Structures are given as C-alpha cells and as structure tokens.
Amino acid sequence: MSLLSLKSVIKRFGGLTAVNNFSTDLQPGELCALIGPNGSGKTTIFNLITGIYAPTEGKIFFDDRDISGKKPNEITRAGIARTFQNIRLFKGLNVLENVMVGHHLRLKSDPFSAVFQLPGYMAEDRKMHQEAYELLQAVNLAHLADKEPTALPYGQQRKLEIARALATHPKLLLLDEPAAGMNPQEAEELMEFILHILKNFELTIFLIEHQMRVVMGICPRIIVIDHGEQIAEGVPEIIQNDPRVIEAYLGVTENA
Amino acid sequence: MKIKRNTLLTLAALAVFYGLLALAENTLNTYWVRILNLCAVYTIFAVTFNLIFGYTGQFSLGHAGFAAIGAYVGALLTLSPAQKQANFFLQPILPFLANVEMPFLPTLIIAGLLAALIGSLVAWPALRLRGDYLAIATLGFSEIIRIFLVNWQPLTNGAMGLKGIPEYTNLYWSWGAAIVTIFIVKRLIDSSYGRAMKAIRDDEVAAEALGVNLFKHKIMAFAVSAFFIGVAGALFSNLISTIDPKVFLFTLTYQIVGITVMGGMGSLTGSAVAASLYTIFLELLRPIESQITIGSLMIPGRPGMRMVIFSLLLLFVILFYRKGLFGQKEFSWDWLIGFLRGKNRKMKTSQTLGSTGAADKENKS
Amino acid sequence: MTFELFLQHLANGISLGSLYALIAIGYTMVYGILRLINFAHGDVVMLGAYAAFYGAALFLLPWYIAFPLAIIITAALGVIIERIAYKPLREYPRINLFTAAVAVSFLIENLGIVIFGGRPFAFTRPEFMDVNLSFGKTSIISYTFIIIITAGILFAILLYLVNKTKAGMAMRALSKDIETTGLVGVNTDRIIMFTFALGSALAAAGGILWATKFPQINPLMGVMPGLKAFIAAVLGGIGNIPGAMIGGFLLGISEILIVAFLPSLSGYRDAFAFAILILLLLFRPNGIMGEVQAEKV
Structure with a gap:
C-alpha cells in the first residue's frame, strides 16, 4: 500500500499548464527526490500535495484518503508536513x-x-x-x-x-530545496541529517533539490520532471545516463 | 519560586493600584476623575487593537463601529424608562426597550457580547481578505454600523443622540475593565493559541502548513477584541452620559491606531502607557485652544491646536522611534527587580526590558 | 420618474463620479508604487479647494489664474508631504507608513481648522459655471457639464503622461516592481515625487471642482470625498489607473441613482459605497480591473 499517491494530476494557471498528468506513488519509509530544471513545476507539485493549490484535474490520495482540494491545515493534520524553498x-x-x-x-x-x-x-x-x-x-x-x-x-x-x-x-515530510544556498560541507551535513531523521522519526521523505550531489548521494529513487511532465524515474545511475534528462538540463546540473 | 514571587508582587501592585484609584476617586475633582476614566477606556481600545493587529497581524479598522455598538447598548440598557421617553420625543423607542433598565455589570457584559457577535459576523466574510483589503472592508463595516445607528431613529434616536445616561462609570469600573482586558489578552497571547496567532501574523502560509486553522484563530482574536471594545464603548457612554453618533466616525479608529503604534505594536504596556499619555496630554493642552494673555499681548484661542500638536508628535514618534515607545517589550517584575539591582544587563530574555539599549544606557549613567 | 428627470440625475451622477475618479487616481497611483493607503489624500483635496478660494477671494485673482495656481501649489504640497513624512519610512513595516498617513491627515485637517477657521466659507463659482441651461423640460446648471468636460480633459492628459512619456512609463514599471526598476537606472525618488505631484494636482482639481458643485468649503470637506474616492480606487482594482476612473464613475452614478429611485434611503447614502465595496471584494477580491496576485510559495 502506498502512502502518497498522485493520480493523473493536472494544474493549470489560466492558459499555462504547470503540472501535466503527473502520477506517482510513494511507499512508507521511502526517500524520493523530485528534480527538474527551473520552472518545471516541482514546487507546484508540492503545493498541490500540501493543499496550497487544488488540482485542476486528477486526485491525490494520502493514507488511502482523498486529500485533493483539502485545506493546508487539514492536510498537515492528516500527516503531511513541509518546508519551504525560501525559509519561512x-x-x-x-x-x-x-x-x-x-x-x-x-x-x-x-x-x-x-x-x-x-x-x-x-x-x-x-x-x-x-x-x-x-x-x-x-x-x-x-x-x-x-x-x-x-x-x-x-x-x-x-x-x-x-x-x-x-x-x-508527520508521516510524510516534503522538503523544498533543503540544500539551497549551502556550501558543499553544509550540504554534506544536511544529507546526513536527512538520513538521520528518516530513520529516527519513521518518516517518508519527498524532496526537491537542485544540488545533484545531495540527490544522487542519498536518494534511492529519483523522479525527473520537465514542463510539468515526468520524463524519467529510477535509481541515480539510470537517471544520470537518461538522454532525456541530459537534454532537459542541457548539461546544467548544479544550481541551475 | 520566582513565579510565586511575581504573582505576589502583582497582587500587591493591584492592591496599591486599588488604593490609588480610591484616593483619586475621593480626592480629585470630577474633571480629573473623568480624564482618568477616559485613560482606561482608551487603554482598552489600544490593547484590543494590539491583539488584532499587533499579535494576529489582521489590519482591522473596525474599532469605531464596535465601540458604537457597546456605547448604545450601554446607554439603552441603563437609561430609565422616563429618560427614554424624554429622549425619544420624535418617535417612541422600540417597545421591547422602552421599559428595560439594568444594573451596570450585566449591561457591560451584554454590550461586550453584542459587539463580539457583530464583530464575528463582520469578520466572517471579511477575513477572507488580506492586508489593506481587510482594512478597507472592516472600515466599511464600521461606517455602515454607524450610518445605521444614525438612521435607525426608533432604536438609537438617530442623529440627535442620547442624553441623560446614568453616570455609572467610575474608576473601579473603568480600570477594573482595563485590567481584566489586559489580563485576558496577555494570557491569551502567551498561550498556545497566542503562539498560533503570532505565527499567522508572521507568515500565514507557514502557519497554515503547520496545521494552524487560520480562520478559527483570526475570528478568535476578532471576537475577543470586539468584546472588550464593546465593554469600553459602554463604559464610555456611561461616563460622558451623552452619545453623539459623530464620535464614532472612522477617525476614532485612526486615533486608536495612532495611539497603539505610538505605544509599540506588540506591547500591551505600550498600549496602556500611550493611551493614558494621549488622554492626559490632550487635556493638559486644552488651555492653548482658549484665549491666552501674555502681558498686553492677547492670543485668541484656536480650536484644533491640540490635535495639531498630537499629530506632529505622532509623526515624530513614527519617524524617529519607529518601533514606538516600547517596541515589543513588556513591563515585567524581573525587569524591574533587575533594574533596581542594577544588573539588568545580564538579562536577555525577550520579554524583559533588560535587553534594550535604553536600559543599558540608564545603567551606565 | 420622467425621462428628463432621469437624465438630470444621470448628469449629476456622472459629474460626481468624475470627481471621485479624479481623486481616486491619486490613491491608486500612490498605492501602486508604495503600497500605501494615503489617507491624507482626501485632505489634499481640501487644500486644493482652499488654495483656489484664497486666490480668488483674498487675492482677487481671476479664476483662470487662481485655479491653475492652486493646482500647482497643492501639487508642491503633495510632494513636500511625501518627502517629509513618507520617504523616511519606505523601508519600514507598512503600518508605520499607514500611521504616518493618518498623522499627516490629522495634521492637515487640524492645521486647516487653526488657520482657515472651523466655520465653512462660501465658494463663489466663476460666472460661466453658473449658467442655467435648459433642455426641453430639464434645466441643468452649467457647472455639471464643465466638471465632466474638465475631468475628461484631465484624464486624457493623465493617460498621455502615463502611457507616452518616459516618466509615466517609469512610473508604471515602478508599480510592477519597485526594486528591479530601481536597478535598471530609473531614479525611484524622482518618479515617486512625480507620482505625488500628479496625484495631488488631480486631487486639487477635484477639490476645486468639488467646491464649485457643493459651494461650501470647510477644513474637513476632504474626509468623505477622500474615503469615497479610495473606495472607488479599490472597486476599480487598486493600483490600476483606468480602474480608478471606472470605479469613480460607477460609485458616483450609483450613489445618485439609488437615492433618486429610493429617496427613503437617502440617509443611508454614505453606506451604499461601503456596501458595494464589501460585496465586490467578497466576489472579486482584487477589484474590477485588478490583477489576481497569487502569493509565491
């Protein structure tokens, strides 16, 4: 049974489709990364999961309950917590x-x-x-x-x-670019810290990150999106060699 | 131990304060007693504005309207049936009010409850708005309340206002209410609910993401504020003994905002001090609006001068003491004792005045 | 109601609306750039009316000198207010800026009472504004049209300034993003001065025209028009200049027509504006022309 499940989620802002037909499942205890170039819709996906936006189409299930369109505080109560890209x-x-x-x-x-x-x-x-x-x-x-x-x-x-x-x-913790603005040493510490809380707090962690060192170093599974659509998914080695991922990033890997 | 000591000190201070009130009530003339009463009323106004804006971050400009509700309840429930008949000579008062005459305490409570009820009804739709939109919507509600009161002759006697309201308000009532207000607001903001309110003030998105129900906490702040504003309104009409609906124009709200900012957003001590200073100061300046004779030179009185000085002072405080007189600091026994012992520099807790530069300077000199 | 009477009310509503619109523009421009509800703006309206009154009554200037002079003086005062009271607070929490506006408002009103006296003065219209024009059964005094025409000319000038001149374009850029615009070499201070000058000039024009329509002036005369104009600005979507004009006309016309059709409600006239405002805000929280601004998370 998956803890979090997004089913064909679409989010449009006016004419702009920020997230297009995105589906994924997170298993309890998993540490999964969501990566993609700037403006590819990563934070929007987090905002959809945490109720800041309601999906235009599609459903989001958490613990087998439909949480799509619920208010952020209700979703937090259900067991999803998050951090923000710009510390709040x-x-x-x-x-x-x-x-x-x-x-x-x-x-x-x-x-x-x-x-x-x-x-x-x-x-x-x-x-x-x-x-x-x-x-x-x-x-x-x-x-x-x-x-x-x-x-x-x-x-x-x-x-x-x-x-x-x-x-x-929370049962599920969403981290939005936790290593942003950190130097390599701080990022290193952060990686350890994330692994530490994953174990000690019986968590499932879903994180957005630009620093590939962090992502590749600790996340067994990586989802790559571009223009709101999933273009690849898998273990770090497969992702690194996926031609579509390379194309999406155009060689830009760190702090793009 | 320490907490117990502070409680004892607070009780002792309250006893001393009671003594002072009794002294003032018995020795000062009615003019000064009235001013001290007004200090308490404005203290309640400022403290409640602080709760809504200073602690919860909701820019509400509805104070004048809620105060008006309290003032009219205070008047209509305490006026004797005969006085009511005398007041409502144009058109008789609504039958259900014609023969009501209540003691002061239930009147105050009803005034508070009605203001809280209407405050919540106003807040319910308005709280969907943020920032300046909330400000203008609440200001609008406040004006609508006032305009209804002016036009609803059988209930309020319309633009002519009300006269002969029994002067029940004395220093025990007014300062009693002010102290209760400060006590409850202080306890509320120091509680877990208060932390949630401050979280909303600092960052609504983050607060909601931590599971804080925004609406519930905002409406709580509104209702508690409106309750005490209503009480203060009733104290006001039973102090002045007349109601002129013009008093409750939105400019009253502006004055309250000015007082609260002067005292410091997020300091109840500041609110009380600034409200009292404001009231006393305006009275002390009264002579400058009447004719002054210096030798053979006669300066004719100029109404408006006092408010000119007040607004200059307000501007001065905002421009040069941008956090107001007290910033976010509160008076506390720990600070006072530390100050008296002259070792306040070591105290660094956020609630005390000890960590301010001002206190440090005092210490050095 | 006869059609003629309706037309008379409509003309009246449009002229009131154009006054609200003139004043509302100052609110909306300042808000667009500084995010400040400049509550002293209504009092600037009063200053404009008094400047014109003194020019004409005390210095016996003809109206075509007194009125423009009053507008220039008021524009200068608007700039001085910004320099002294608002500029030092630009980087501070907005409650400070708001309170500064409140303090300035109190200051102007009470200085007005001290200097001009609390009693109202009768404002004399120039003769050409006092001509009785008959249209069949209706008669309308010429000031109604002159207000509308003057306001129309001023709107045209304003739209030209804002859309076609460098300063105007910088102003619009500033209201989109004050920091970035400052970075690309626009002198933020000067543009803000320009905004206050422009807004205050229009407010002064509004005040003078207001005094020709309701020919009694007193130091608190700006309070209610100011508040209504602010509502008009919010109705139109605050920060949006055409929105402020639309909001002004909407408010003026509906106020006059509601009272015309339902005279028993005339005591509630001032409440309409707020009721319209609150209803609109609840259904369209960003006004008629306002852009939806989603907070970036």
Whole structure:
C-alpha cells in the first residue's frame, strides 16, 4: 500500500499548464527526490500535495484518503508536513516557540482553559514545551532555544524549519530545496541529517533539490520532471545516463 | 519560586493600584476623575487593537463601529424608562426597550457580547481578505454600523443622540475593565493559541502548513477584541452620559491606531502607557485652544491646536522611534527587580526590558 | 420618474463620479508604487479647494489664474508631504507608513481648522459655471457639464503622461516592481515625487471642482470625498489607473441613482459605497480591473 499517491494530476494557471498528468506513488519509509530544471513545476507539485493549490484535474490520495482540494491545515493534520524553498520561519517567535507552533494542532484544551490556565491546559502546555525542547535536542538546536530565528546561521535556520515541521508528527515530510544556498560541507551535513531523521522519526521523505550531489548521494529513487511532465524515474545511475534528462538540463546540473 | 514571587508582587501592585484609584476617586475633582476614566477606556481600545493587529497581524479598522455598538447598548440598557421617553420625543423607542433598565455589570457584559457577535459576523466574510483589503472592508463595516445607528431613529434616536445616561462609570469600573482586558489578552497571547496567532501574523502560509486553522484563530482574536471594545464603548457612554453618533466616525479608529503604534505594536504596556499619555496630554493642552494673555499681548484661542500638536508628535514618534515607545517589550517584575539591582544587563530574555539599549544606557549613567 | 428627470440625475451622477475618479487616481497611483493607503489624500483635496478660494477671494485673482495656481501649489504640497513624512519610512513595516498617513491627515485637517477657521466659507463659482441651461423640460446648471468636460480633459492628459512619456512609463514599471526598476537606472525618488505631484494636482482639481458643485468649503470637506474616492480606487482594482476612473464613475452614478429611485434611503447614502465595496471584494477580491496576485510559495 502506498502512502502518497498522485493520480493523473493536472494544474493549470489560466492558459499555462504547470503540472501535466503527473502520477506517482510513494511507499512508507521511502526517500524520493523530485528534480527538474527551473520552472518545471516541482514546487507546484508540492503545493498541490500540501493543499496550497487544488488540482485542476486528477486526485491525490494520502493514507488511502482523498486529500485533493483539502485545506493546508487539514492536510498537515492528516500527516503531511513541509518546508519551504525560501525559509519561512516566524520572526516574532523564538526558536523554541517556532517548534511549539507545530505542536498546536494537537492541543485539546479550549481557549478558555488556556487563558485561565486550568490544570488540563497547563499539563498540555508543559508537555508541549518538553516535546519541543526534545525535538530541538534531537536536531542539535537546543542550545539556541531562546534565540530569535533570524539570528541563526542559514544552515541552522533550515534545520529549525525541518524540526518545526517534525513537530506536527508527520508521516510524510516534503522538503523544498533543503540544500539551497549551502556550501558543499553544509550540504554534506544536511544529507546526513536527512538520513538521520528518516530513520529516527519513521518518516517518508519527498524532496526537491537542485544540488545533484545531495540527490544522487542519498536518494534511492529519483523522479525527473520537465514542463510539468515526468520524463524519467529510477535509481541515480539510470537517471544520470537518461538522454532525456541530459537534454532537459542541457548539461546544467548544479544550481541551475 | 520566582513565579510565586511575581504573582505576589502583582497582587500587591493591584492592591496599591486599588488604593490609588480610591484616593483619586475621593480626592480629585470630577474633571480629573473623568480624564482618568477616559485613560482606561482608551487603554482598552489600544490593547484590543494590539491583539488584532499587533499579535494576529489582521489590519482591522473596525474599532469605531464596535465601540458604537457597546456605547448604545450601554446607554439603552441603563437609561430609565422616563429618560427614554424624554429622549425619544420624535418617535417612541422600540417597545421591547422602552421599559428595560439594568444594573451596570450585566449591561457591560451584554454590550461586550453584542459587539463580539457583530464583530464575528463582520469578520466572517471579511477575513477572507488580506492586508489593506481587510482594512478597507472592516472600515466599511464600521461606517455602515454607524450610518445605521444614525438612521435607525426608533432604536438609537438617530442623529440627535442620547442624553441623560446614568453616570455609572467610575474608576473601579473603568480600570477594573482595563485590567481584566489586559489580563485576558496577555494570557491569551502567551498561550498556545497566542503562539498560533503570532505565527499567522508572521507568515500565514507557514502557519497554515503547520496545521494552524487560520480562520478559527483570526475570528478568535476578532471576537475577543470586539468584546472588550464593546465593554469600553459602554463604559464610555456611561461616563460622558451623552452619545453623539459623530464620535464614532472612522477617525476614532485612526486615533486608536495612532495611539497603539505610538505605544509599540506588540506591547500591551505600550498600549496602556500611550493611551493614558494621549488622554492626559490632550487635556493638559486644552488651555492653548482658549484665549491666552501674555502681558498686553492677547492670543485668541484656536480650536484644533491640540490635535495639531498630537499629530506632529505622532509623526515624530513614527519617524524617529519607529518601533514606538516600547517596541515589543513588556513591563515585567524581573525587569524591574533587575533594574533596581542594577544588573539588568545580564538579562536577555525577550520579554524583559533588560535587553534594550535604553536600559543599558540608564545603567551606565 | 420622467425621462428628463432621469437624465438630470444621470448628469449629476456622472459629474460626481468624475470627481471621485479624479481623486481616486491619486490613491491608486500612490498605492501602486508604495503600497500605501494615503489617507491624507482626501485632505489634499481640501487644500486644493482652499488654495483656489484664497486666490480668488483674498487675492482677487481671476479664476483662470487662481485655479491653475492652486493646482500647482497643492501639487508642491503633495510632494513636500511625501518627502517629509513618507520617504523616511519606505523601508519600514507598512503600518508605520499607514500611521504616518493618518498623522499627516490629522495634521492637515487640524492645521486647516487653526488657520482657515472651523466655520465653512462660501465658494463663489466663476460666472460661466453658473449658467442655467435648459433642455426641453430639464434645466441643468452649467457647472455639471464643465466638471465632466474638465475631468475628461484631465484624464486624457493623465493617460498621455502615463502611457507616452518616459516618466509615466517609469512610473508604471515602478508599480510592477519597485526594486528591479530601481536597478535598471530609473531614479525611484524622482518618479515617486512625480507620482505625488500628479496625484495631488488631480486631487486639487477635484477639490476645486468639488467646491464649485457643493459651494461650501470647510477644513474637513476632504474626509468623505477622500474615503469615497479610495473606495472607488479599490472597486476599480487598486493600483490600476483606468480602474480608478471606472470605479469613480460607477460609485458616483450609483450613489445618485439609488437615492433618486429610493429617496427613503437617502440617509443611508454614505453606506451604499461601503456596501458595494464589501460585496465586490467578497466576489472579486482584487477589484474590477485588478490583477489576481497569487502569493509565491
């Protein structure tokens, strides 16, 4: 049984077809990459999966439930979390609070008990604090818990965004260009980090990446799209030698 | 330990504050008591604007309309049947209101609830809009409310307004309400719900992607704000004892925005301080609008001068203290104690004033 | 309602609409570039009317000197406001810019009360605007047409400036993308000054024509027209100049006609504009001519 399943998904913006008849399946525990030249529709596919856009045609299933056209917060609740291409941290909240926002969706106490700090809420709040802190420990950011996110170096901001997504307890994590703007060493660390969370958080990861080193190094399966259509799929070795992939990239591989 | 100490300090401060209110109520003349009451009303206005905009990021310009609802509820539920008859001489008041006369507390609560209800009804469609579109739509709703109140003679006595409203508002009521407002708003923004609201303010897309229900949290901020604006409106009409519907023009909302920005977006302390300063300041300047005689030179009074000075001051604050008087900082006991001990420089938590340059400078000198 | 009466109302509506449109253009141009709701714009309208009033009543200038002079003075004031109050805040959160506009608005209104006095003045129309024209059974005073014609000429000049001149094209580029346009060598500051000058000049013209239509001026006279014109700008799709014109006419005509057909609702006249606005926003959140701007994720 596949965890995520896109069935002939089409997305049009006016006259422009951004995603054309895209189908794929992700199995639980898988680490899969989505690559393609700029403007090929990768982020649009992520936006379709996470509900920022509704598909024009086709269906998206997650855990055997039809999630096409559902709102982003409902989809997150169902178990899909994501990060963004341009890091979107909450600047007015500190590092710990950024993660705690990810816990909010499981809060059971109503606003009244929150305002009057009734025991039920206080217990939940303590648990939330503790879990958020543990999550920061797990990603080696605990020492920065009370810092402002903008004060963090770039690589750590990326990590924080991932930690924040993990706080929603996702089954599927979508990473949109996690290595963007990183130097080779940082990218190396990131690869290890991704493999680490894949194992430790019982995740399935779907990622978009431009840095081929990252993709080829860790992803057993790669999907290549161009102009919104899938042009190749398979293990890194096959992808690297696929003539259509080479044509699509025209020799441009890194940071195209 | 520390939390307990701070709670005790807060209770002690409240007791002292109560004493001061009692002192003011008994010794100051009615003119100054009225001004101190107005300080509380404007504090509520600014704190609630801060909740909607400063913490939740929703640029709502509906304050004047919600305040008007509260003011009319406050008047219509407390006016005696005889006074109502005297007020509504053009056309009698709607029968269901003719004989109602309620004590102040239920009146305040009903004023708040009705404002919250209408606030939510307004927010329901309007919150689909973002940014400036939300601003203009809420401003529009506010004006529509006002225009209805002006035209609905059997309910509101129309453009003539209402007179003879019992002056129930005293310092205990007004500041009591202000403190309750600050308490609840503070607790709300510090809770998990508040974190979700701030997340919405900082980045709606990211907040929604983390499972935050945007609509639910925005409407919560709206309803809570509107409730207290309604209460403040009722306090206002039972303070001034008359209602002139012109007071609730959208310019009232602009004033509230100005006060809140002056105090600092995201600082409840700032809202309270700026609201009080604004009210007292406008009163202190009143003489400049009346005739002044310096020696043989006589300067005729110029109405409008006070607002000229206020707007220049507002402009000055925005241009040179861009984060307002308090920025996003709040008063806290930890800060005060640290300040008194002179070692605030070590304190770096985001909620305290200790980390500001201003406090550091104070320390050095 | 007779057809003649209808025509009279329609002419009235078009002339009111052209006033809204003149004022709305300033809102929309400034918003297009700075994303600022310049709430002081309505007060600039008032300044225009007072400048013309003083020129004619105090300095006894003939209207053909007083009116253009008033427009020039108001345009200069518009630029000064931008320099002092808005320019330093361009890089800051938009609430600051908005509050600055509120402060400027309060300042102009209350300075108006201090300097001009709170009592209204009677504005004397030039004689040629006070001619009674008869068309069969209807009679319309000439200012109605003069307002429409003047506004039409000003629209034509504006569209020429915006579409055919370098400054106008730079202005449009700026409203598409302020950063990139700055990079390709356009002097952003000067274009913004140009925008404020142009917008304020049109507002002044609107204010003077407003005073000929409703010949009483007071320091708060700009508040409601300003707000209505802003609504017109939003109706048309804020940032869009032809949209502002369409929005202005739509608002003016519908306001007059609704009251003409349903006189019992005349007390609610000011609420119509908002009701139309809210309904439109709910169904077309970007206005009639506005482009849909999807947020980039």
